[in-house]
Structures are given as structure tokens and as C-alpha cells.
Amino acid sequence: MPPVNMATQVVQMLAGALLLISFAMLAERRSRRLLILLVWQGVVLVTSTVLVAASAHLTHLYYSAALTLLLKVCVLPLILFRLMRKLGIERDNEPLVNVPTLMLVGLCLVIFAFGLAQPVTALATTVLRKTLGIAIAVILLSFLMILARRKAFTQVIGFLSLENGLFFAATTTTYGMPMVVELGMALDLLVAVFIFGIFFFHIREQFDSLDLDQLESLKED
Amino acid sequence: MTAVAYVWQVGECLLAIALAPLFAGWVGQCRAWLQNRSAPPLWQPYLILRKLFHKDAALATDASWLFRLAPYVVFSTMVVAAAIIPSVTTDLPLARVADAIALVGVFATGRVFISLAAMDIGTAFGSMGARREMMVGFLAEPALLMVLFSAFMTHGSTALPEMVEGLLSQPHIVLHPSLFFSGVAFVMVLLAENARLPVDNPSTHLELTMIHEAMILEYSARHLALLEWASWLKLFNYACIGFALFMPWGIALHGASAGLLALAIAALLAKLVVAGAALALFETLSAKLRLFRAPEFLTMAFLFAVLGLLVYLLLGA
Amino acid sequence: MHVVSALTTTTPLTGLLVLVASWLLIGALGLVQPNRIGWVARTLFPLGALVALGVAGMGAMSLTPGFAAQSSVLALGLPDMPFHVRLDALSGFFLLLLGSAGAGISIFAAGYFRQGEGTAPGLLCLQYHVFLASMALVVLADDAYLFMVAWETMALSSYFLVVTQHRIPEIRRAGFLYLLMAHVGALGILLSFGVLQGGSWQMTFDAMRAAHLTPAWASAAFVLALFGFGAKAGLVPLHVWLPEAHPAAPSPVSAMMSGLMLKVGVYGLLRVSWDLLHAGPWWWGLLTLGLGLGTALYGAIFAAVQTDMKRLLAYSSIENIGLIFAGIGLALLCRSFDMRLLAALALAAALIHSFNHAFFKSLLFLVTGSVMHATGERSLGKLGGLIRYMPWVAALALIGSLAIAGLPPLNGFVSEWLLLQAFLQTPRIPHAFLNMIVPLGAALVALTAALAGYVMVKFYGVIFLGQPRERALENARDAGWLERFGLSWLALGCVLIGVFPQVALDVVGRITLQLVGTTVRRGPSPWWMTPITSSQTSYSGLWLWVGLLLVIGATFVLVRRIYHGRVRRTPPWDCGYPWQTPRMQDSSEGFGQPIRHLFGPVFRMQRELPHPSDPKPKYRVLVQEHFWHQLYLPLARLVQRTAERVTILQGGRLSTYLLYSFMTLILLLVWVL
Secondary structure, eight states, X not given: OOHHHHHHHHHHHHHHHHHHHHHHHHHOOOHHHHHHHHHHHHHHHHHXXXXXXHHHTOHHHHHHHHHHIIIIIIIHHHHHHHHHHHHTOOSOOOOSSOHHHHHHHHHHHHHHHHHHHHHXXXXXXXXXXXXXXXXXXXXXXXXXXXXXXXXXXXXXXXXXXXXXXXXXXHHHHHSOOOHHHHHHHHXXXXXXXXXXXXXXXXXXXXXXXXXXXXXXXXXXX | OOHHHHHHHHHHHHHHHHHHHHHHHHHHHHHHHHTTSOOXXXXXXXXXXXXXXXXXXXXXXXXXXXXXXXXXHHHHHHHHHHHHSOSSBSXXXXXXXXXXXXXXXXXXHHHHHHHHHHHHHOSHHHHHHHHHHHHHHHHHHHHHHHHHHHHHHHHSOSSHHHHXXXXXXXXXXXXXXXXXXXHHHHHHHHHHHTTOTTTOOTTOOOGGGOSHHHHTTTOOHHHHHHHHHHHHHHHHHHHHHHHHHHOOTTOBOTTOOHHHHHHHHHHHHHHHHHHHHHHHHHHHHOOOOOGGGHHHHXXXXXXXXXXXXXXXXXXXX | OHHHHHHHHHHHHHHXXXXXXXXXXXXXXXXXXXXXXXXXXXIIHHHHHHHHHHHHHHHHHTTSTTOOOEEEEEEEEOSSSEEEEEEOHHHHHHHHHHHHHHHHHHHHHHHHOOTTSSSOHHHHHHHHHHHHHHHHHHHHBOBHHXXXXXXXXXXXXXXXXXXXXXXXXXXXXXXXXXXXXXXXXXXXXXXXXXXXXXXSOOOBHHHHHHOOXXXXXXXXXXXXXXXXXXXXXXXXXXXXXXXXXXXHSOHHXXXXXIIIIHHHHHHHHHIIIIIISOOOOHXXXXXXXXXXXXXXXXXXXXXXTOSBHHHXXXXXXHHHHHHHHHHHHHHHHHHHTTOXXXXXXHHHHHHHHHHHHHHHHHHHHHHHHHHHHHHOOOBGGGOOOTTTTOHHHHHHHHHHHHHHTTOTTSHHHHHHHHHHHHHHTGGGOSSTTHHHHHHHHHHXXXXXXXXXXXXXXXXXXXHHSSOOSSGGGGGOOOOOHHHHHHHHHHHHHHHHHHHOHHHHHHHHHHHHHHHTSOOOOOOSSTTOBOSSOTXXXXXXXXXXXXXXXXXXXXXXXXXXXXXXXXXEEEOOOOTTOOOOOGGGSOOHHHHHHHHHHHTGGGEEEEEEOOOTTOSSXXXXXXXXXHHIIIIIHHHHHHHHHHHHHHGGGOOOOHHHHHHHHHHHHHHHHHHHO
16 A cells, blocks of 8 residues: 555544644643643644655655654643743633533534635645645634633643644645744744743732733723 | 344344343453452353342332333343344344434433333432433433444445445555544443443442432342343443444454354454453543533533544545 | 216315315304313214314325326305315325324314313314314415415414413413414515515416516525414424413313424425425525524423423424424425435425324323323422323323434334434535535434433423322323323324334325425335435334334243242332432422533523522522513514604694694695696
8 A cells, every 4th residue: 555645544633633632622621731732732743744744755844843843842841831830820720611612612613614624625735635624623723722711821822732733734735834934933932932931920920810800900990 | 134144143132142241240350450459250240140130129119110111121222232233243134124323212212211210219319310311311322323423424324234344345444534533432422321430430339429320229130130231231232333333353244154253253352352451441540520520521522523524524534 | 987087086185175164064063052061072073083084084195106186276265366275295295194193182182171161162162173174274275365364264263272261361471472473474474475476466376386586586485484484383583482372272282283283384384495486595405404403402402491391392392393494404405406315305304204293292292181181280390100190191101202202113213314314415415515514413413302302201200200299199090081092093103103114205205206306215115214225224113113022022031931020019219318208309490400501501591599598498490581582572672662653643633633634635646746
């Protein structure tokens, strides 16, 4: 059996796994488990990039995969773990709306994303273009996660998951982005996480909690 | 439909009835080992059945005919389900009677009857068990149906033997992302419907935490024996459905020789050993969910099943 | 010879007209001695049942293969617009439904109606039979004029039936709401017919079939028809009258309204969208499908939290009507893509479900009638344990409940199976977005079916099982023989359709042949159902019954033979707490609590929770619909305010009115100039 076919199938399975992880992140309450899911997302991303690189014989994707491995699987989670421990936020994390409703909204977003992807899929040229729908779905679900959470920490994780979705979309539909763009994005991510960390400390000092609803009290009435 | 096929049909049924308590015993043994205690013998369920059948049935004074009929109906639905599911061979002439949707319906019939029987006595436990069982059931049943639908889409038929034959006849291994989602959903539904952790603890004796046990609280002797047997059969049936959909290798096809059938039985036993161990492991690693987290668990299962369908429609795989 | 052949060829239609006239006659005879129960109930109602059987027979005759549609013109009506009637496969099917279910209901009613319940029995007989006759005429009508006349008669006679116990204000209110919604719907239907005649100003259906409408006008006609017939059938959000009117009416009337009248609404939509209109755009089907699925889920969710047994059944009717409309919507969708076989399958599912629903819903409403007569209670919180005191009713109610829950091997499962099979084929729809969305409808259908099971366990368990929640329930006696006969008739129908689903499919095949142009594949024998191909999927109700009964029998015999069958009676398990009362079992609110918890935002709930320091702690929960408070009440207030503005015109002074007339005269003169 030609290896390309097998690789395509595995990447499609990984796309499915990516969607699964996004849904699990939507429903997950504890910060620690969320972070572990984010790490798994990174691993899936690295694996799929390597497979796409192998099957399409594109060396720059290998560098992409290495960068992703370094940043998204090692450095960023480490920073976030330490942040989590310093802030002491390992407790239960209720979303704004209850979980089943959130899952239903998520499902509607997935349907929308799949429907959206179909005309675009016709334009793309890669073998894996059908997974664009899943990538868009991951992006929309991450948006939903950012919207539906109270605590700032989970919103950062949602932001990172969003970026993961974008990366996956780029890899499968257009075989990656120009290296300059990728390096720039990686740097942006790193800086953003640092800044988030600093902000968290400030917010907690001000309000004694990371509940973003408290920010409303800053309003002038 | 040859006479031999009918013989194998009945044989598969009897095999299911005979093996189900053994499977339950094996899961119990694995759990005991994982919990670092010495296990009862593997054939303990058979001894339990024998003990129960010998006893006098102690019925509540107000029990009606429905209460006495229900164990037979529930047992019979599970046996009929075992006749439809291809566990050893796909050459099942009676499987044309009911397809996958009817299979789900047959499970539902069993569930409805046992819930009604639980409400018959009129104590708080029975009605509580019935309410909880229906709550779990009304989400688990559509999830199971959606899992079977995704499988239908991939294989093109709602008749289970045809599905198995379709999967086995493909020349090389094909990975279906949609079946991945369906598999996750199926495992979640299996846990919920068979009253396993994290939805329900099968070995609990605290009434407030019971779902399945609360419904059979009033039963004794042969009725209880039949109900226990039926719940073991249900677990066996679900395991066989899982094998048929996701791991069908080893199932004998149409017109197979006796040798292949023996091989199929051996394959089934091997799969059951692995599945039982995996089930025990999963149960030991999970904590029981609060009761109102159970619908969330099942909603996730339902949504994964629907997602599996969607992914199939998107990817064509 | 010619007379005989003329007789045989025109018999079904003329026979039907004769039977309908005899219904009217029976009704009129009720007025002869309006207060004698023996005359009305024991004689006239059974006669009406016989007539109903005749109607069913005539309807069945029109469903035989090779039957050509018959039409005729009656010498009634206006000079220029006589009544046209027509008997074809579609109307024959609904007449079969009407007659067979109506026969069972009439027999039950013969044993049910008693002295001194509001309206005089003779008057009730008149209203009842006029209701039946008008429904038959709606189905037979071949022009808009007769259709509307019969429709209005149906609405009016059913209104009088609903307010039979008119001394109770809630019932009057419910009747008023019902009449209002019926007329709102009738307005929609009338407008739809107005659009359908397409400029020819001929109101006959033949003219409408030949009319060529632009797509915009065709869509307008469709939407108006969906509105009008949906209001009658109980489509959300036009369903608000159903949960009020069905409980208010006496049980045989509820059975007729739920089992028969709602189907007449379905018939109307089928007639307009399949026969009078030709293939339209796909959004017609999608709209109907979406409304149907939403209605089904809505009805099921609300049924699960009801505490009044008849309201629960009313919401369950809404759920089933939603499923029927979903099937019709799917069929319309497939028709617009020219997928004929799939359209036939979906249409077959919808039609068989209509038939099934007529049987099992009537059965359950009649059961509630017996329960109410025996116990005097309607609220689920005051019933329980009736299986011991009313064994016949309980056994027949079990068949009905299992049928509604869609459990094999009864009839409810057959139509759900067909609907799901239809949904399974939908990924073949050649539209990019639809072929993804429509299969998800199967998920909603599955969810609704599972919820229906929940609702029925609650219904049956709280009424018949457990302990009686009131002492007085121990005096309940089982239903009389007439009532039992009626219930058995309906239960038998449920079982037979479950056992011989292919027969139902064949019968329905004539209709799909007429409407869609193709029919679902025939199975090899009456008890195998293989709608697509036998290798793809099949179902046999008979063999499933046989299998289940065989195993039950074998188990029973084996256990008794190998072991024993001894029984001891003991008190139930009380966990060491000896003061068990019947109130400790789940109430209907308790049984519906998981649904209330899970689907909270769907309800409008008001709860009163007890305080720890209350001397008499009380728990109260009131579950209402959002639609009522957020759609209908504001609408009613708007109408009220507009009316008040308009009354400013009525100054009350004579000079103002004379001024109006004078101004109108001046204006007309100016205009003429």
C-alpha cells in the first residue's frame, strides 16, 4: 500500500483527535487538566506536521514541526505550569453557561465550520484539504472557550488553542506558512504569554481573584 | 439459509448466554487484582445464579403481574439481542429480523420494562432507580443510535452482519476518523448503559448512589437470577457490538468451515479477555460522577457520536 | 347489467356519502330524547361505530390496487358553486384512519357518557356525530368551498364538544382559546386557497391543480397552508390551544381531537403541498422539517414535566405531530431534488405514523377517561397502583404506552424505523450544506424517541404502578364491557400493525404512487419489511414477536422444570424505616425533575421553596411555556391596545356619526369627479 495514503489517513485521524481535544477542553473544568490537553494538542500538531512533511517531501515543514515541538510542547506549557503554581489556581473552574449547553453550541459551530469549509475546500490543492473544516472548527471552538470562561487563565489556554487551530489549517491546506511569518508568530506567542503572566499578578493583586467578572467594577457609573 | 446456519445461530445465542457470567466474573477478577485484593473464583457468577435459582421468591405483598413478568421479558430481550449481534459468525439467518435500529429498540424495551417493574412496588428506592435509569437511558439510547448510524454510513447497511462483512472484506486497513469519534462515544455509552463506573457503581450498597441496583432491589431468587443474567448478557452484547464495529477481525463469514468457526470462538475469547481487563482498568481509574454530572457525560457521548457522523460527512471517511 | 356495473363502480364514493349522511341522521336522532342515556349511549353510539366501520371499509376499498379516483358533484351548495367530492388514495387512507379509530372511540363512548355531566347526552350525540361527519367531508372535499364549510363545521362542533362541562370557567377559557386558534388557522387556509386558485377564480381543486403559479405565489400558498394546517395540527408555536383544549374536553372527545382531528390537519397539508402544488424549492421541505423536529422535541420535553395526565398526553400528541411533519418535510425536500424513492419512504413513514398515532393516542386518552371515571382524579399526584383495581384497563394501557414509546415489536416502532431509514439515506442529497445538516435530524428523532420512552414510563408508572397515593383509589372499579371493547379494538390495531408492517407499507404505497409517482419496494411476504433492498436492511415484526415470546416461554418452562416456582409474600424492603407511606414514592414532579434540570432554559418556571423555619413547609413548582408569555400575551395586549385606539372613533355622539357619513359622501363625490 503506498505510504502516502496511509499518511493521509493518519493525518485525518489526527485531525479528528484535534477536534476531540478541543471539545474536551471546552468541557474541562480543572486548569491542570486543561494544560495537559493543550500539551496533547501540541503533540498532535507536531505529529501531523511531520507526516505531512514526509508525504509531501517539504523540508521547511520539518523545521516548523521542530519549532512547534520546542515552543508549544515544551516552553509554553512549562511557563504556564509555573504560572499556575505561583497563582495557586488549580481549583474547579465553572464556565459561564452550563456544560451541556456549551457542548451544543460547540456542535452548532462545528456544523457551521464544516459547511463553511466546503466551498473553500474545492479551491485548495493539497491532499488534505478536507481537514480545513476541522481546523476552522477548532478555531471557532477555541473562541467559544475564550468567551465562555470566567477565569483569565483558561482564556489564555483558549488563545493558544486558537493559534494551534490556525497552524493546523495552514499546514494541511497550504503546506505551512513562510518561515518568517512562523518565527514572527512564535515570538509573538512567547511575548504574549509573558505579558499575560504579568497581568495576572496585577489583576490578582487588585481583586484578590482572577475572576474576570470583577473587572466590571472598574466601570465608571 | 441452510440448516447449518440455523444451528450456528442458536449455538451463538447459547454461547452468549453461557459466556456472559464468565465475562462478568473476569471483569470482577481484574478489578480485584487492580484493587490489590484476592479475587473470587472466575466462575463465581455461575455459583451466584445457582444459589439464586434455588431460593424461594420473596415477593412484596403488592407486587403485580408486571413485576413477575418483567425479569422474563428483560432476559428475553437480551437473548434476542444476542441472536442478532454477530459475535462469532455473520451467517445469522435470524439477524434479518432486526437490524441495528431494532437492536437499540430491543434494548430500550428491556430498559422500559425494568423501570416499570421498579416502579411497581411503590417504595422510594424503586421509583428513584427508575427515574435515574430513564434519565441515563434517554441520553444513552440516541448516542448508541448515532454510533450505529456512523457505522452505517461507512459500511452502507444497518444490518449488523453486513456491516461486519463490509469491514472484513476491505483489502487493507482503513482508518476512519469518524469511527474514532464513534468509538469514544461507544465506550462512554457502554459504561453508562451497563451501570459501570463512572456512571454507576455496580458493587455499591448505598441506595442513594444506586441506579441499576435500586431497580432490582425488590427482586429475589429466580427473578433476581434472571435479571443479573440479563445485565451480564447486556454487557456481553455491548462488548460484541463494539468488537463487530471496531475490531471485527476473527469473525467467521458466510459459509465458513468448522475450523474457521472454532478460530472465531477463540478470537472472541481473546477479545473478551482484553476488553474485560481494559474495562476493569478504566473503572479502577475513574471515580463515580455526581449524579447530575452523568447527563453531562452522556451529552458528551451523544455529541461525540454526532460529531463522528459529521466528520464522516465532511471527510467522506 | 349496466345498473349493477354502475352500482359497483360508483359504490365507494356514493356509499361514503350515504354513510356520512347517516352519521348526521344519528346525530339528529339524538335530539329525539336528549336526556335518555340508554337511547343515546347504548343505541346511537354503537350505530355510529358501525357507520364508522363502514367508512373505514369504503376507505380501504379505495386503497386496493387498480382503484381509480372517483369524483362527483353534489346537488348541494350555492347555485354557481356546488359541492365537489372526490375519493382517491389519499382521502381513502384518511377515511380508513377516521373510520377504524373512530369505531373504537364510539364504542368506548357508548359505555362512557353518563348522566349529568354538563351537556345533555342527546345534544352530545349530535355534536359528536356532526364532528365525525364534518371530518369525513373535509377529507372528501374536492373544492375549497366544501372544504372550508366542512372545516368550520368541524371546528364549531368540536368547540361545543370541548365545552361540554361548560359550567367550569377553565373549560370555557380553554374552549375560547381553541376556537380562536382554529379560526386563525382557518384564515390561513382560506388565504392559501385564495392564492392557489391562481387567477381562474374557480375554487375547485381540479382548477387549482391546473393553475400555474409563479414561484413566489406558490411559496406564499405553501407558507399560508403550513400556517393554517399547522395551527390545526398543533405545530409549535401555534400549539398553545392543544394543552388546554384536550384536557378540558371529555375523554372520548380528546381522543377524537388528538387521534383524528390533528390528522385532518396533516391531510390538509398533504393535499395542498403534494396534490395542489407541484414541486417547489427545497426550503419548503427544510422549513417543514425544522418546524417538525423542533415541535417534536418541544412536545417531548414538556410532556415529561406535566402533572396532569391529559395534559401530558396532549404534549405527547404535539411531539408525534412534530415527527409526522418532519417526515412530510423530508419528503418535500427529497421531491425538490427529484429523489423519488426517498420521498416515498419519508412520506410512507409520515403516513404510517399518522395511522399509528390515531390508534395509540386514542387508546391512551380513552384509558384516562376510564381512570377519571373510576377515581375522579385527573392529577398524577393523586393516582397510583391502579393495576390492582383496574386490571383490564392497565393491561391495555400498557400496550398503548409501549406503542407510543416506539418499542419493538409494536406499531410505533415501525414508523420510527421507516423515518430513521429515510434519514439515513439523506447524505445522498446533492446540495452541499443540506447533505450535512439533514442527517443530523436523525439525532433529534432519536432523542425525541428516547424522551417519549421516558414520558411513557412516567405516565404508566405513576398512574398504574406503585402504591395508591389516595385512600379513595382503592374503591376504583374496572371499566365496563363497552369501554373494554373499545380499548381492545384500538390495542388490537396497535399490535396488528406492529406484526404486519409490510401490509401498512403496501397500503401506503398506493398513496405514494399517486403523489410521488413511485412506491417503496415490496418485501417478499407480509411480515418482512425491506423498503430499500433486502441486503441493506430489513425488519420483521412477526418474527420478533415470535422470538421474544418463544424465549420468554422457554425460560419460564425451563426455570420451573429445573428448579421450582415457589413464591412467598413479604412486605417490601424499607431499609429499616417502618413508617412507609405511599407518598414516599416518586411523584410526577419528582419523575420529571431530571428533565426540568437538564432543559431548564426551555421552561418558564416558578418555584416556591420551603424555609427551614416553616411550620408547614410547602414546595410548589409551576412550569409554563415561554411562548405563552412572550408571544401570545404581548400579541393579545397589542390587539387590545389597538382596539382601544380604534374605539376613539366611537364617540357616542350622534353628530359624530352623521359627520362620518357626510365626510364619506363628500369624499366619494370628489373621487367621482
